[in-house]
Amino acid sequence: MIETLSQLDFTPFLLSFKLALLTTLILFVISVPLAWYLSQTRSKFKPFLEALTALPIVLPPSVLGFYILVSLSQNSPLGAFFDETFGIKLVFNFTALVIASCFYSLPFMVQPLQGGFESLNKNMLEASYIAGKSNLITVLKVALPNIKPAVLTALIITFSHTVGEFGVVLMVGGSIPEETKVASVAIYEMVEMMDYQSAHIYAGIMILMSFLVLLSVYVFNGRQSRKFGRF
Amino acid sequence: MYLTDDRAENLGDFKMIHININKKLYGSNGKMDLDIDIKIVQGEFVALTGLSGSGKTTLLRVLAGLEEAKGRVSLGDEVWLEGSHSLAPQKREIGFVFQDYALFANMSVEENLLFVSKDKALASQLLEMTELTTLKNRLPNTLSGGQKQRVSLCRALMGRPKLLLMDEPLSALDPAMRTKLQNEILLLHKAFGTTTIMVSHDPSEIYRLSERVLVLEEGKVISDGSAKEVLLKTTGSAKFSFEGELLDILKVDVIHVAIIAIGQQLVEVVVSDEELKGLVVGQRVNVSTKAFSPTIS
Numbered sequence: 001m002i003e004t005l006s007q008l009d010f011t012p013f014l015l016s017f018k019l020a021l022l023t024t025l026i027l028f029v030i031s032v033p034l035a036w037y038l039s040q041t042r043s044k045f046k047p048f049l050e051a052l053t054a055l056p057i058v059l060p061p062s063v064l065g066f067y068i069l070v071s072l073s074q075n076s077p078l079g080a081f082f083d084e085t086f087g088i089k090l091v092f093n094f095t096a097l098v099i100a101s102c103f104y105s106l107p108f109m110v111q112p113l114q115g116g117f118e119s120l121n122k123n124m125l126e127a128s129y130i131a132g133k134s135n136l137i138t139v140l141k142v143a144l145p146n147i148k149p150a151v152l153t154a155l156i157i158t159f160s161h162t163v164g165e166f167g168v169v170l171m172v173g174g175s176i177p178e179e180t181k182v183a184s185v186a187i188y189e190m191v192e193m194m195d196y197q198s199a200h201i202y203a204g205i206m207i208l209m210s211f212l213v214l215l216s217v218y219v220f221n222g223r224q225s226r227k228f229g230r231f
Numbered sequence: 232m233y234l235t236d237d238r239a240e241n242l243g244d245f246k247m248i249h250i251n252i253n254k255k256l257y258g259s260n261g262k263m264d265l266d267i268d269i270k271i272v273q274g275e276f277v278a279l280t281g282l283s284g285s286g287k288t289t290l291l292r293v294l295a296g297l298e299e300a301k302g303r304v305s306l307g308d309e310v311w312l313e314g315s316h317s318l319a320p321q322k323r324e325i326g327f328v329f330q331d332y333a334l335f336a337n338m339s340v341e342e343n344l345l346f347v348s349k350d351k352a353l354a355s356q357l358l359e360m361t362e363l364t365t366l367k368n369r370l371p372n373t374l375s376g377g378q379k380q381r382v383s384l385c386r387a388l389m390g391r392p393k394l395l396l397m398d399e400p401l402s403a404l405d406p407a408m409r410t411k412l413q414n415e416i417l418l419l420h421k422a423f424g425t426t427t428i429m430v431s432h433d434p435s436e437i438y439r440l441s442e443r444v445l446v447l448e449e450g451k452v453i454s455d456g457s458a459k460e461v462l463l464k465t466t467g468s469a470k471f472s473f474e475g476e477l478l479d480i481l482k483v484d485v486i487h488v489a490i491i492a493i494g495q496q497l498v499e500v501v502v503s504d505e506e507l508k509g510l511v512v513g514q515r516v517n518v519s520t521k522a523f524s525p526t527i528s
Contacts (some may be wrong), residue, residue: 127296
């Protein structure tokens, strides 16, 4: 058993976590303004924007993967532009995975944040404006610190969701070792090759880590609600 | 300058707050026009009263720049609202005390104050005046209602506001705490020389604090004057007159006794058969008396 474990290739896990970490960071930066806008706006376009944001939840990953592949390939204007100008190819490499993951996991970041912002006492935000503070300062110093559980949920769910993603990754990244072969893809390949022992170990590790991550979220959120007396 | 007896004109325009606004409201009583045209002298303490849904809170929010309205609002030579121009709440130099306190839950008492302005001396002076110094490191969630309200008041004054707006600041507190905080509000109002507009339903509070009372009804000012002029309800030769709600009429032997709620108290009044005819349980009634000299103890 120990021998098997020590021979195990952990690169797919590292790749998965690198991808998830980058995706989570990028999405957090994009989603805070987007979620804030959605939570505060009274525009009639809000439902359209919300539906668009939530689309990746209901779409089959293959549909999303297909369109990302089509729009980023060297035959597309965008893909051609990046290839000619920067010499960067946008498909079948790690960059492609990050771009695809950002689309795929967007709702998992935006929705908890938006829910958190909407649950805030409006008067508290107005008190900040009256105190002379801009939108930016209000978001950073008042809104975000008061929705810590929602922020943590958004970060963790996005991270876990990206680690667990399979279809989109396979479509835009393929399975290139040390480049795009993440843990979920590696498990799929092991099963294809009937290497059930390795597949068991990989799958077991995934379950254990996912459970520990979720457990820590719930423990943290329980403590937060006792400290601030709400949420 | 053209001088008249009007004290507003005497003080000159630079000392005045002009409010002339119009806003359509869709409240609980259907459509309503908030239509206000008033001038307030700087440094004045104005109480705003009237039934709920009469537009008091909306007026405060328009003054704070939190809601849009048509018309013009100016403070001295600063124009806050005119046509499509509306000065952002951030730039109006106001203080706002919300009914639900709206303290920043993630910050301690002192941090709540310092968030508005980094003036540490002012913060500790305010905390001292309101006896909050020992609580300055506590989170709002651990404070009582009265303590939260004092923090809220201190926070509103941290920006040394030209205009202090208070939306029923004491309505959630018990009578003893109210009296204490009324004194603190008055103290702070005078110490800072700020102009204050306070929404209140409590006649004794209004009488104690304000120099001027505006009564709103259906979005219009229906009464404007000193607390005594506006609130004192005795007419004619009546010496005492209390407004109350008729709760019940009981038949006791051969007479009828009306149970009436006046303020926080219930009283019994003997009613004659003649009087009884016009009375319906639940209606608002006036209880007045003429010929006796009361003792106050």
